[in-house]
Amino acid sequence: xxxxxxxxxxxxxxxxxxxxxxxxxxxxxxxxxxxxxxxxxxxxxxxxxxxxxxxxxxxxxxxxxxxxxxxxxxxxxxxxxxxxxxxxxxxxxxxxxxxxxxxxxxxxxxxxxxxxxxxxxxxxxxxxxxxxxxxxxxxxxxxxxxxxxxxxxxxxxxxxxxxxxxxxxxxxxxxxxxxxxxxxxxxxxxxxxxxxxxxxxxxxxxxxxxxxxxxxxxxxxxxxxxxxxxxxxxxxxxxxxxxxxxxxxxxxxxxxxxxxxxxxxxxxxxxxxxxxxxxxxxxxxxxxxxxxxxxxxxxxxx
Amino acid sequence: xxxxxxxxxxxxxxxxxxxxxxxxxxxxxxxxxxxxxxxxxxxxxxxxxxxxxxxxxxxxxxxxxxxxxxxxxxxxxxxxxxxxxxxxxxxxxxxxxxxxxxxxxxxxxxxxxxxxxxxxxxxxxxxxxxxxxxxxxxxxxxxxxxxxxxxxxxxxxxxxxxxxxxxxxxxxxxxxxxxxxxxxxxxxxxxxxxxxxxxxxxxxxxxxxxxxxxxxxxxxxxxxxxxxxxxxxxxxxxxxxxxxxxxxxxxxxxxxxxxxxxxxxxxxxxxxxxxxxxxxxxxxxxxxxxxxxxxxxxxxxxxxxxxxxxxxxxxxxxxxxxxxxxxxxxxxxxxxxxxxxxxxxxxxxxxxxxx
Numbered sequence: 001x002x003x004x005x006x007x008x009x010x011x012x013x014x015x016x017x018x019x020x021x022x023x024x025x026x027x028x029x030x031x032x033x034x035x036x037x038x039x040x041x042x043x044x045x046x047x048x049x050x051x052x053x054x055x056x057x058x059x060x061x062x063x064x065x066x067x068x069x070x071x072x073x074x075x076x077x078x079x080x081x082x083x084x085x086x087x088x089x090x091x092x093x094x095x096x097x098x099x100x101x102x103x104x105x106x107x108x109x110x111x112x113x114x115x116x117x118x119x120x121x122x123x124x125x126x127x128x129x130x131x132x133x134x135x136x137x138x139x140x141x142x143x144x145x146x147x148x149x150x151x152x153x154x155x156x157x158x159x160x161x162x163x164x165x166x167x168x169x170x171x172x173x174x175x176x177x178x179x180x181x182x183x184x185x186x187x188x189x190x191x192x193x194x195x196x197x198x199x200x201x202x203x204x205x206x207x208x209x210x211x212x213x214x215x216x217x218x219x220x221x222x223x224x225x226x227x228x229x230x231x232x233x234x235x236x237x238x239x240x241x242x243x244x245x246x247x248x249x250x251x252x253x254x255x256x257x258x259x260x261x262x263x264x265x266x267x268x269x270x271x272x273x274x275x276x277x278x279x280x281x282x283x284x285x286x287x288x289x290x291x292x293x294x295x296x297x298x299x300x301x302x
Numbered sequence: 303x304x305x306x307x308x309x310x311x312x313x314x315x316x317x318x319x320x321x322x323x324x325x326x327x328x329x330x331x332x333x334x335x336x337x338x339x340x341x342x343x344x345x346x347x348x349x350x351x352x353x354x355x356x357x358x359x360x361x362x363x364x365x366x367x368x369x370x371x372x373x374x375x376x377x378x379x380x381x382x383x384x385x386x387x388x389x390x391x392x393x394x395x396x397x398x399x400x401x402x403x404x405x406x407x408x409x410x411x412x413x414x415x416x417x418x419x420x421x422x423x424x425x426x427x428x429x430x431x432x433x434x435x436x437x438x439x440x441x442x443x444x445x446x447x448x449x450x451x452x453x454x455x456x457x458x459x460x461x462x463x464x465x466x467x468x469x470x471x472x473x474x475x476x477x478x479x480x481x482x483x484x485x486x487x488x489x490x491x492x493x494x495x496x497x498x499x500x501x502x503x504x505x506x507x508x509x510x511x512x513x514x515x516x517x518x519x520x521x522x523x524x525x526x527x528x529x530x531x532x533x534x535x536x537x538x539x540x541x542x543x544x545x546x547x548x549x550x551x552x553x554x555x556x557x558x559x560x561x562x563x564x565x566x567x568x569x570x571x572x573x574x575x576x577x578x579x580x581x582x583x584x585x586x587x588x589x590x591x592x593x594x595x596x597x598x599x600x601x602x603x604x605x606x607x608x609x610x611x612x613x614x615x616x617x618x619x620x621x622x623x624x625x626x627x628x629x630x631x632x633x634x635x636x637x638x639x640x641x642x643x644x645x646x647x648x649x650x651x652x653x654x655x656x657x
Contacts, residue, residue: 036438087625094628095437096368100567101624107560108617111610115595118609224556228449231442272453276446283435283443 004261007139012257013250014145014214017152020249021207022230024159024242025077025200031176031240032189032196033089038102039080040204041227042109047073047205048124048218049113056125065125070205077201080105081194113220121219124212144213155206156246159199163242168195176240225272229256232279238289248290252278318639326485334477342477343545344589349480350541352581355565356491356574357534362563363571363634364500365527366507371428371444372562373554374451375532376539379421381455381462383540384471384549386413392470398460410474414483414540421536424451425528432524448559455551467550475545483541487534492574492636494530503527504572557613561588564620570630575637580630588612 022044029037047069055065084105088098130144163169171192174182183189211226212218233252237244256275260268282289337345354376361367385399386408393404408416431443455462462468494500502523505513514520543549561584569580595611623630635641 030438034438036442084621088628091625091628096366097624097628099368099438099441100563101621103560103563104617104620104624107557108614108621111613111617115608115610115614228442228445235439235442269457270453273450276450279446280431280443283431283439287435287439 003138005258008257008261009254010139010141010145012254014148014210015257016250016253017148018207018211018214018226018249019230019233019253020152020156020246021203021210022226023233023237023245023249024156025204026231027234027237027239027242027245028172028196028200030234032172032193033085033098035085035089035095035098035102036231037080037085037200038099038227039084039106039109040200040230041223042106043073043076043080043201043223044204044208044211044227045218045220045223046076046109046113047208048212048222049117049220051209051212052122052124052218056123062125062127066209069209070202073205073208074198074202076109077197077204078194080201081197085197086190086193110220110223117220119220121217124216124218126213126216130213148210148213151206152210152246155203156243159203160243168192172196229275232275232282235279235287236282236289238291238293240293241289241291244289244291244293251290326481330477330481337477340589344585346475346477346480346545347589348582348585349477349484350475350538350545351562351565351585352578353480353484353487353538353541354535354562355569355577355581356487357531357536357538358562359566359571359574359577360491360494360503360531360534361527363566363573364495364507365503365524367432367524367527368441369428369432369444370441370556370559370563371425371447372532372535373556373559374448375421375425375428375535376542376554377451377455377551378424378539379417379536380539380543380549380554382420383413383417384468384543385461386416387472387474387544388468389470389472396463396468410479410544414537417540418533418536421532421539422529425532428532429525429528432528433521445556448554448556452551452555462551465551467548469548471543471547471549473544473547475541480541480545483537488574488578491534495574499523499526507572561616564616566630567620568623568630570632570634572634573630573632573636576630576632576634579632579637584616588616591615 022040025040026037029035029040050072051065051069054060054068055062084101085098088101130142130147132143134141134143163172168191171182171187172195174185174187175189175192179189211222229252230249233248234245235248236251237246237248252275255278256271259274260271333342333345354372358372361369385403386406387410390405390407393399397404427447428444431440435443456465502513502518503526505516505518506520506523510520539554542553565580565584566577567580568583569578570576591612595609596607
């Protein structure tokens with residue numbers, strides 16, 4: 001049983017990394033603009049798709065496909081900010097207007113990809129290096145699990161440092177706490193917003209690569225479930241708190257894997273229910289999340 | 303100076319209403335006899351979507367509680383209605399139901415009412431978060447309810463036949479059912495909007511704290527909004543299944559929800575005629591424009607089939623409307639006889655009155 005649990009924990013780490021990397025994007029954008037970027041899951045999907053197209057269809061080396069994926073998802077995030085979110089938020093439109101626009105952007109992006117490639121599952125190219133497995137005390141650990149874990153932790157540390165000490169990072173925190181005052185003391189809120197979208201979308205692209213490596217499939221509607229789950233992870237970690245989002249992602253990822261592993265198999269189709277039940281528990285008991293959120297509380301509670 | 307306002311004496315008003323009703327019934331009778339196949343389908347779907355829009359607008363536009371959970375509620379109502387109307391032999395062969403439910407056969411009207419009531423009961427799961435959460439958090443929670451309901455429907459195979467879905471549902475929905483119920487709904491919602499309840503709800507939607515300070519019982523009216531909205535939405539869900547004749551857990555997914563939201567966004571929030579207009583535009587667009595995504599030849603260019611183009615165009619339109627006209631085409635105004643008369647038929651008279 002102990003071995004089985006340890007194996008499941010190893011399996012859960014890559015899913016946790018996917019959710020954590022995605023959750024950072026949500027949390028930064030929510031913190032700054034006060035909106036759920038519904039299209040974030042689609043940015044994630046486009047990242048995975050570009051890597052698939054470049055290396056499996058066009059036959060480029062995997063690394064180039066991965067770089068292209070990161071560049072494209074960053075570009076998509078930037079374009080979203082420029083042509084959907086900036087026009088709607090800068091008009092002081094009500095929150096729901098922006099929300100409907102973001103919902104529409106998500107549906108639109110998903111169907112653009114579906115239009116050309118149909119909603120079919122395809123095999124994501126996994127370079128042979130990542131297939132190597134190690135046996136540590138009876139637990140099978142893939143090289144990709146190790147690489148994914150190290151990369152995620154490294155990126156998370158760099159990002160935490162960036163948010164805490166760099167000028168842009170401090171600007172981000174200032175804007176997410178109070179936009180008007182931040183602008184009064186000379187923070188360029190437009191630049192900060194763009195930075196948040198770019199960082200968030202690049203991490204979504206990275207998360208897509210991790211998803212492809214650990215699940216091996218891509219399809220145009222793959223962004224829905226990880227996207228929504230990652231937002232729940234961001235809420236769990238305290239919305240607006242980047243480190244919290246990463247930890248929340250790991251908690252939910254591991255929790256979901258353990259839910260399937262520990263309960264009888266007849267309950268495993270109810271996996272989405274577990275995540276949403278968790279959301280309700282968080283929202284009713286501690287809507288501020290586990291760590292200090294970086295937004296004002298009136299936005300959450302009635 | 304001419305009298306601008308039409309003469310609103312009682313007799314004339316009744317006469318006008320009767321003439322209007324007669325015209326509508328005439329059009330419906332014509333549609334019932336002339337329309338066939340695809341066009342009849344679009345005509346019926348417009349009615350069903352319009353009912354759903356009106357139901358959704360009570361919570362989402364008037365009370366300003368933006369809920370995406372109505373997909374789950376429609377699913378619940380639709381499955382309830384189907385259990386009442388499916389043929390007994392089909393139920394026996396595909397579902398494992400308690401005996402009384404298996405032998406149950408009810409007339410359509412009764413099934414509709416029961417499914418409306420079930421919709422109201424299931425909306426409790428929406429009401430609870432609505433009192434605790436605000437803004438995006440409630441939107442997310444309601445979306446979660448949608449996903450949870452779909453998931454339950456997939457997993458409760460005994461009642462829903464799981465992802466395989468149900469077929470052989472009798473086609474009860476016709477022009478008279480849909481448009482009769484639409485007329486009732488329009489009548490009810492217009493009256494509701496002007497009544498004490500409706501005005502209280504709109505006040506809550508504009509500023510909840512102020513409304514509470516004015517002595518409006520916020521909790522009570524929010525519950526009313528969910529009860530009434532869910533009942534109407536549930537009925538439209540039941541009509542929808544009896545139009546398509548088949549049912550599976552993913553019919554009222556986020557894509558469907560997006561269509562309804564798009565209708566309200568395009569038509570105008572907080573307006574009955576706006577909801578009807580939005581439903582008409584979006585339904586017509588998504589169904590009549592379908593040929594363009596199936597590929598065609600344009601001046602010797604072969605345009606390949608692009609399934610999903612409709613959704614992309616719809617999304618672009620909604621984003622543009624949210625940027626340039628966030629209140630929708632007609633906002634919260636209503637198109638009535640008087641407004642048409644004052645704006646288009648007799649604009650000169652109005653100017654005279656102003657001067």
